[in-house]
Amino acid sequence: MKTAAALVIGNELLSGKIADQNLVVLARTLRAAGVLLRRANTILDELDVIAAEVRVLASTHDWLFTSGGVGPTHDDVTIEGVARAFDVPVVTSPILADLLRSHYGERLTEGHLLMARIPEGARLVSGESLVWPVVVMQNVWVLPGVPEIFQAKQPFIRAELTGGTPFVSFAVLTTLDEGQLKPMLDRVVDEHRDVAIGSYPRWSDPEYRTRLTFDGILEDQVRAARDAFAQSLPAGTIVRLE
Amino acid sequence: MKTAAALVIGNELLSGKIADQNLVVLARTLRAAGVLLRRANTILDELDVIAAEVRVLASTHDWLFTSGGVGPTHDDVTIEGVARAFDVPVVTSPILADLLRSHYGERLTEGHLLMARIPEGARLVSGESLVWPVVVMQNVWVLPGVPEIFQAKQPFIRAELTGGTPFVSFAVLTTLDEGQLKPMLDRVVDEHRDVAIGSYPRWSDPEYRTRLTFDGILEDQVRAARDAFAQSLPAGTIVRLE
Structure with a gap:
């Protein structure tokens, strides 16, 4: 790259x-x-x-x-x-x-x-x-x-700047804070080494507490990491997938 | 400093x-x-x-x-x-x-x-x-x-972070563009070496074309540079002093 x-x-x-x-x-x-x-x-x-x-x-x-x-x-x-x-x-x-x-x-x-x-x-x-x-x-x-x-x-x-493959980015918005979601996140980070995963806490946002982002070149790979994380969260804690 | x-x-x-x-x-x-x-x-x-x-x-x-x-x-x-x-x-x-x-x-x-x-x-x-x-x-x-x-x-x-002297900043807003005001500006830059002078063109702003900023530690020195520049401009080209 x-x-x-x-x-x-x-x-x-x-x-x-x-x-x-x-x-x-x-x-x-x-x-x-x-x-x-x-x-x-x-x-x-x-x-x-x-x-x-x-x-x-x-x-x-x-x-x-x-x-x-x-x-x-x-x-x-x-x-x-x-x-x-x-x-x-x-x-x-x-x-x-x-x-x-x-x-x-x-x-x-x-x-x-x-x-x-x-x-x-x-x-x-x-x-x-x-x-x-x-x-x-x-x-x-x-x-x-x-x-x-x-x-x-x-x-x-x-x-x-031709010839490169555009990055794709997906996200999960959750009501969990970073301390709560860390065990599930660590597992996905470990299992999806080719996907860049970021965690961004919100401050006093009524809608969600943390945005998790999943970035990479191969759309299927990135989407799989995002979905694996989303599926590992407790019921009712996902606000939105992006 | x-x-x-x-x-x-x-x-x-x-x-x-x-x-x-x-x-x-x-x-x-x-x-x-x-x-x-x-x-x-x-x-x-x-x-x-x-x-x-x-x-x-x-x-x-x-x-x-x-x-x-x-x-x-x-x-x-x-x-x-x-x-x-x-x-x-x-x-x-x-x-x-x-x-x-x-x-x-x-x-x-x-x-x-x-x-x-x-x-x-x-x-x-x-x-x-x-x-x-x-x-x-x-x-x-x-x-x-x-x-x-x-x-x-x-x-x-x-x-x-105590003990420092706060920076002061003054400005001149003018209808001249940088190419027009350069000779006057160069003179003031030469004569006021202890003042940091900046020139910032505006793009499609109806009010003024260039903002000149004058920054330093000694207020009198900074103000003198600003005023010397302002006085060197042709009549009617100054929009505002700050």
Whole structure:
């Protein structure tokens, strides 16, 4: 199975100004593509840290997706960080420069043109519905932090990451708490090693006390684990199967 | 200035089931305490990865805060990971076991009692309003992933992290885009090196196009940077100062 990492870049996320909205979006794209997202590191707008993280994460995962730091201002250092990680210079893409010229026309400034910078050797991924391409340097996708734009790029990731088997996920919602259901859960975990099983307590939810999730690649296997667990619960303690 | 890292643990965050709600809460607590949160690593429920991350992050930051993986089920391996990072065994805390006994009474199971496990040598931080203490192993705070409980623990972090100067944050909202305001911004960035300045474009917001933020420890310094930038903007392009 292919693996991926995310590198989420931005002081605003670590200073409590905003909560990240992009990781869950990327995670769902990768689940549908059958790619295992193994970690997401959130860091500050620091060139040397970005470069070091990209170097490590890109070399230890099949794909790396960065989020944030791609505008024209002083705190946008992701492109330079990715270039440094691959030991290449930052160059101006003629294609992106043309796009900027036709978008801004007479209002174009030198500042705007900085958005045409790419690591040397990067490719541009675009499609009919995408005005602004995605910059991809080897196995590193450089995505913008603005949630609406980050979201808009997802179909292009999905279109390139073919060949994987999508994950499937089932669930059991129960009125038992984790301490009560643990013996039954442990048995199913032991007997269904190929299924990733998670247990999530709810806090003051009137409907159910714990959600058990069953995830994997082979639908029959995942469903069998879910059903085995459900059948092991005492009568009347299951709220719902999903 | 003291530094901190966060370790956010849970398959559910990397499989797209839910978006994390805890990082922004912790970030705000640390800002108010004058502690610089330098990174947040989100990882899977994997014992060896947790142990390795705790070892590195706890030794390179003044504080480490973990979120998630502290219940009694098979996927709750944070306590064991922290213990392994410090090369100590997991032991049962008599204080926590007593709390569980009095809470559950006759309903107490062996599963429930697993929530009394702590790394040997960990201390318990509690207070009048806190029924269940926080486990703190040296400089590592072990916090639960359930957002309501994570939130409830924040005052106890704040009470222990004394001595820092809270960060202050000001902002300018403008109708200029980043390409237009860059020359003025670069000048202020150059002349106010002790102030962290951020630039955040809005996407299809009718009110303003860019938010510039000014963060630091010394209020006068931060305000001066904000005001210098505001004064450098053309008339009629400022929407609001914050």
